[in-house]
Amino acid sequence: MPRAALPVLLLPLLGLAVATAADCPSSTWIQFQDSCYIFLQEAIKVESIEDVRNQCTDHGADMISIHNEEENTFILNTLKKQWKGPDDILLGMFYDTDDESFKWFDKSNMTFVKWTDQDGETLVDTCAFLQMKTGEWKKGNCELSSVEGTLCKAVIPYQKKYLSDNHILISALVIASTLILTVLGAVIWFLHKRGADSDFTTVFSAAPQSPCDDNCVLVVAEENEYAVQFD
Structure with missing residues (x-):
């Protein structure tokens, strides 16, 4: 030959x-473990939580879900160093009144939580927020008038990964x-x-x-x- x-x-x-x-859609995304992340630094008016989700789904992703301490720390550090966002970041989580439990919008399992102590809270129509100062999560009302930015996450397909x-x-x-x-x-x-x-x-x-x-x-x-x- x-x-x-x-x-x-x-x-x-x-x-x-x-x-x-x-692995990620473009250079504007940041990869960590088996997922890609992007912070859409655009203030939008919100009529429902779906308006925020649409920001992510339009980019082939969903609102952020967090599954371990390492991921929580990565998001916190990246937001501080590379992304300019508000003090509290809306997480892709909602309270399911039928099951009386919190769930991720992307349908991934709830394997990790980092709640801050809050007494006398009402869970109906409740969303979750990541506190930039502490890295802890707090519960809040989903009825927002606007958000200053949206944190999105896309899981790398198994075959591609x-x-x-x-x-x-x-x-x-x-x-x-x-x-x-x-x-x-x-x-x-x-x-x-x-x-x-x-x-x-x-x-x-x-x-x-x-x-x-x-x-x-x-x-x-x-x-x-x-x-x-x-x-």
């Missing part, structure tokens, strides 16, 4: 890994497989070439030869001479 064919074989296979390098996390391994396996196939092809070609040369030598060696050696020729000559004498 010609050496120039090797890069040609690699290009379509390595393209899979290259195409999955960027898997390919991205393993694109180095995939590339290595592709290169190794291609090299093995290249070497195997060269060996097969060499053996085929060698077999063809061997067949030519065998045919040449099998050409008809005299059945007698020098002694045999001498005996035949003497017999012929003896026969002539008696004739």
Whole structure:
């Protein structure tokens, strides 16, 4: 196999890994663990909580949900360093009066909470807010007239995340497989070439030869001479 064919074989296979390098929708998003985050720094008038959600769903995301202390800290630090937002950030959470429990709008499980102590609170039509100063959550009324910004979160699809996390391994396996196939092809070609040369030598060696050696020729000559004498 010609050496120039090797890069040609690699290009379509390595393209899979290259195409999955960027996990988030654009550079304006920030990635943490298996999700992408963006703070839409736009004040909007609010008639219902759905107006806030629409800000995120229009970008292929949903309002923020938080599932562990590390994520809570990441959001808090990022808001302080890179995003300019209000003192309290609206979380993507609502109180379900049917189940009498808080739930995330994105339908993810409630695996982590960080409530600040609040006594005598009314839970009907209640939303949650992240306090920038403390990192704790507080409950508040969902009937807002406006918000100064919306924090959105998009989960990286499993397939894209898997390919991205393993694109180095995939590339290595592709290169190794291609090299093995290249070497195997060269060996097969060499053996085929060698077999063809061997067949030519065998045919040449099998050409008809005299059945007698020098002694045999001498005996035949003497017999012929003896026969002539008696004739």
